[in-house]
Amino acid sequence: MEGENTPAVDFVFFGYVQGLEAELGYFSLSELEQLRGALRLPVERDLYFEPCRLSAITSGKVR
Template identity: 65%
Template sequence: MKLLPKDLLRKLQAQDPYHPTGPGRELRKDEELVLAKWFTPDANWTWYAVSASQDEESGDVQFFGLVDGLEVELGYFWLSELERVRGKLGLPVERDLYWEPITLDKLMEEKERAA
């Protein structure tokens, strides 16, 4: 399974305020859609992406979003990191194929309630 299909990359880039196809401004949390979710099937880590930018030199993709691991935090993570991560049983990260986009503020509320 491909972690980042081209159509998903384009959607994520369209939410990057600095990308030519982006909104041209910082989005509020109630505007930012969480478009992708990745998880470790054999560990307790989940990554949610709001936007993406591709490094021209390396081709690697940097995401902005929410990471739920040791704690829940907003920040940046790389596609190459997701490709390298393995859980306790050595299983790779998978993309949630059934993920339904929600706003970042709603996801954060859900995570706070679950904590």
């Protein structure tokens, strides 16, 4: 989103994303709401998410 104007009402997040590539970066709430997975399902909140270190995710210990 660098170089883009985002509306004042849009929330901007920074996080780890595993899409076509795994990367840390910024993304907006409106982008997140528009995403669809392989089966065209929207992104949902993981009700069973437990915080962990990023290194646990990138090493494959956590999925």
